[in-house]
Amino acid sequence: MPLPPDQTTSTSAPVPEGASLADLVAAAAGCQACDLWRRGTQTVFGAGPPDAELMLVGEQPGDREDLEGAPFVGPAGKVLDRGLRAAGITRERAYATNVVKHFKWTPRGKRRLHQTPNAAEQAACRPWLEAELALVRPTVLVALGATAATSLLGRSFRVTRDRGRFVESSLAPYVLATVHPSSILRSQGDDERERAMDGFIADLSVAASVLEGDDRATAGEGRP
Numbered sequence: 001m002p003l004p005p006d007q008t009t010s011t012s013a014p015v016p017e018g019a020s021l022a023d024l025v026a027a028a029a030g031c032q033a034c035d036l037w038r039r040g041t042q043t044v045f046g047a048g049p050p051d052a053e054l055m056l057v058g059e060q061p062g063d064r065e066d067l068e069g070a071p072f073v074g075p076a077g078k079v080l081d082r083g084l085r086a087a088g089i090t091r092e093r094a095y096a097t098n099v100v101k102h103f104k105w106t107p108r109g110k111r112r113l114h115q116t117p118n119a120a121e122q123a124a125c126r127p128w129l130e131a132e133l134a135l136v137r138p139t140v141l142v143a144l145g146a147t148a149a150t151s152l153l154g155r156s157f158r159v160t161r162d163r164g165r166f167v168e169s170s171l172a173p174y175v176l177a178t179v180h181p182s183s184i185l186r187s188q189g190d191d192e193r194e195r196a197m198d199g200f201i202a203d204l205s206v207a208a209s210v211l212e213g214d215d216r217a218t219a220g221e222g223r224p
């Protein structure tokens with residue numbers, strides 16, 4: 001079956017007023033605010049404790065997430081879990097979600113190759129993320145990768161330059177960005193992968209320092 005064109009229409013996601021997280025999940029299941037609903041198997045909404053102190057925001061669900069209907073359950077999720085564990089945070093403590101809630105992909109042989117969601121798709125999905133932020137009200141918000149970082153923190157944000165330190169934002173008391181866990185999977189060779197993982201853990205440890213209530217975050221790397 002031919003895929004629909006990249007982007008033909010986008011409106012704003014239909015977020016019901018006064019909704020709980022469960023209401024949002026139900027409403028988002030039928031979201032057609034952009035054309036990605038035609039491509040993905042299902043809406044992949046955020047998951048985790050509704051009162052989580054930590055919110056993790058990725059780009060969009062991947063192949064596994066699209067099939068299973070939950071965020072970060074595939075290979076990138078395994079890297080994320082390892083990073084969190086090494087930083088002293090259990091995944092169960094975090095609410096994980098994505099900027100875009102449908103999987104955007106293009107066929108390559110039998111595989112479905114990830115495609116970065118464009119600005120209109122990110123904007124169409126934005127009300128869901130805003131509603132999640134308003135309900136969960138995390139103390140710490142971590143953007144995973146450039147799409148999430150620029151979507152949350154502005155187009156001038158550079159993960160390579162600005163990662164691993166708290167930046168001023170109205171979205172949460174403590175906001176930082178780090179690399180996307182899938183970038184670690186794309187590392188060339190063991191040494192590079194190990195270095196990338198160490199950097200990821202270091203960034204997550206800055207987030208963890210606030211959750212643990214210790215003062216590492218305010219000693220140099222702290223909130224502006």
Ligand code: URA
Nearest residue numbers: 058059060062071072
């Ligand atoms: N990559 C993301 O950005 N989010 C997921 O949920 C899975 C992979």
